[in-house]
Amino acid sequence: MLYIDIWLCNNGAVLEASLSNGDLKITTWEPGLMKFVLAFCFSLAMISAGAVQADAAAGQSAYAAKGCIGCHGAGGVSAVATNPTLKGQSADFVSKNLTDYRSGARQNPIMNAMAAGLSDADIKNIADYIGSLK
Secondary structure: OOEEEEEEOOOOOEEEEEEEOOEEEEEEOOHHHHHHHHHHHHHHHHHHHHHHHHHHHHHHHHHHHOOHHHHHOHHHOOOOOOOOOOOOOOHHHHHHHHHHHHHOOOOOHHHHHHHHOOOHHHHHHHHHHHHHOO
């Protein structure tokens, strides 16, 4: 199938047009089915938004419980110049660095010891929390 286009019509039905092998095929969805599809998509979007918030909330708890707050400060703002402020860093940056510290690919005696006790879920949650700080 080379091309798919979906649009909403005045009566609430959806038309699906596809171009395959030079033939144009148009399918009409019933309004009831369309309402179901829209409700399903909306539900998925809401669940996804909730999951993102849950990860950041779990990350905030892990950040405090795992001792990150001791060096990197509350809210990711360090009070000591030798300890980097994490606020403003992306979740990908934090995740990569914590993973590298845990594996030993990046060396720092304190961070290697701290990251050694972190699970993959801890790293993801802490990274999501730091990434949410703007």
